[in-house]
Amino acid sequence: xxxLQIRQLHAWYGESHVLHxxxxxxxxxxxxxxxxxxxxxxxxxxxxxxGLTGRRTGEIRVFGxxxxxxxxxxxxxxxxxxxxxxxxxxxxxxxxENLLLPPRQRTGFDGMTLDEVDALFPNLRxxxxxxxxxxxxxxxxMLALARILRTGAGLLLLDEISEGLAPVIVRALGRAIARxxxxxxxxxxxxxNFHFSAxxxxxxxxxxxxxxxxxxxxxxxxxxREQLERLLGV
Numbered sequence: 001x002x003x004l005q006i007r008q009l010h011a012w013y014g015e016s017h018v019l020h021x022x023x024x025x026x027x028x029x030x031x032x033x034x035x036x037x038x039x040x041x042x043x044x045x046x047x048x049x050x051g052l053t054g055r056r057t058g059e060i061r062v063f064g065x066x067x068x069x070x071x072x073x074x075x076x077x078x079x080x081x082x083x084x085x086x087x088x089x090x091x092x093x094x095x096x097e098n099l100l101l102p103p104r105q106r107t108g109f110d111g112m113t114l115d116e117v118d119a120l121f122p123n124l125r126x127x128x129x130x131x132x133x134x135x136x137x138x139x140x141x142m143l144a145l146a147r148i149l150r151t152g153a154g155l156l157l158l159d160e161i162s163e164g165l166a167p168v169i170v171r172a173l174g175r176a177i178a179r180x181x182x183x184x185x186x187x188x189x190x191x192x193n194f195h196f197s198a199x200x201x202x203x204x205x206x207x208x209x210x211x212x213x214x215x216x217x218x219x220x221x222x223x224x225r226e227q228l229e230r231l232l233g234v
Contacts, residue, residue, distance in 0.1 A: 001064050003028045003155045003186030004049070009058035011048040018044045018053070020210045026155070031177065031187040033201035035194065035232060041210035042190040043085065046157045049188075050075050050082050062155060079109055081153025085160045087144040091133035095124055098132055098143055102151050111152035120176055121146050138169030145176070155186045162193045170196060194232055206231065 004026040011019040019041050026032045034042040048056050051072045060068045067075050076082070090098055104111050118125040121142045127135060135143065141161055148156065158177075162170045170193070177200050181187060191197040197204070198221055206214040206228070216224060 001028065002026060002061070003030070003063060004188060005059070005061040006045075006049070007059040009045070009048055009056065009060065011044060011053040011056040013044075013054050018210050019048055019056075021058070022207075022210070022212055024205050024212060024215075026186050026188050028186055029181065029184045030203065031181050031189060031201045033189045033191055033197040033204050034207055035191070035197070035204050035228070036207035037232060038192070040207040042207050043159050044210070045207070046082065046084075046159055046188065046190060049157060050080065076151070076153070079152065079154040080157065081148030081151060081155065082157045083144050083148055083159060083161060085163065087140050089132040089135065089140045089143055091131060093132055094129050095132065095135065095139075095143060096128040099124070099147055099150065102147055104150065104152050109152045109154040112146075112149040114150075117146045117149060120149075120179065121172075123172075136169075138165045138172075141165060141169070141173065142176075145173070149180075154184075155188070156180070157188050159190045160192060161189075162191065162196045174200060192232075194228070 002025045006022055006024050009019055009022040010017065022045055034045060036042050044053060047053050049060055051070060058068060059066065062078055062080055065078055067078060099117065123139050124142055124146055127139060132140065145161065161173055174196060177187060189197060189201060202218055204216050205212050
């Protein structure tokens with residue numbers, strides 16, 4: 001059974017048709033990256049999975065359950081953790097309060113304990129009592145990811161988590177995602193940073209104008225690198 005299976009997914013923002021028959025899948029324990037230029041439809045694909053676009057049609061199966069048409073909070077209850085580009089950290093709450101805010105869901109997956117989160121992100125343990133407004137951009141990104149790991153999500157939708165961050169933080173996030181994959185998490189990653197995603201993902205889909213136009217495995221990257229860099233504008 002796949003962690004995620006999407007068939008013929010169409011989505012709209014108002015009258016704007018942004019996804020045009022997207023097909024993709026993520027196996028259990030697999031990390032898959034959506035590549036493409038800005039506006040290609042990658043973030044809209046994550047939002048459509050969560051039910052955050054307007055109208056959508058097609059099939060969205062998460063761990064075998066059809067979630068097309070399901071409200072966003074119910075999608076989360078079925079084991080999907082969404083880490084949006086804007087992070088959504090509450091500035092007036094401490095790091096620990098932000099971390100404890102989302103409830104654990106009865107998803108069939110074990111959410112991480114606070115000790116496990118602290119081991120994965122030592123920075124957050126050190127800043128446990130700091131208000132969200134005092135965290136660096138990298139610490140906020142770690143917190144946004146850690147927050148969904150507590151809920152019992154087994155499928156992680158990660159949107160541009162490396163964007164605008166210092167290289168040392170990007171490397172730390174990369175190590176964390178690799179450890180999550182080793183623990184059996186399934187990950188669908190949207191990334192503009194090709195070099196970051198090339199070290200993490202097992203497979204890649206290339207999107208353009210709201211469509212998947214290519215699929216390749218990590219083993220194909222070396223032979224296709226120049227073509228991909230031209231396509232992505234790297």
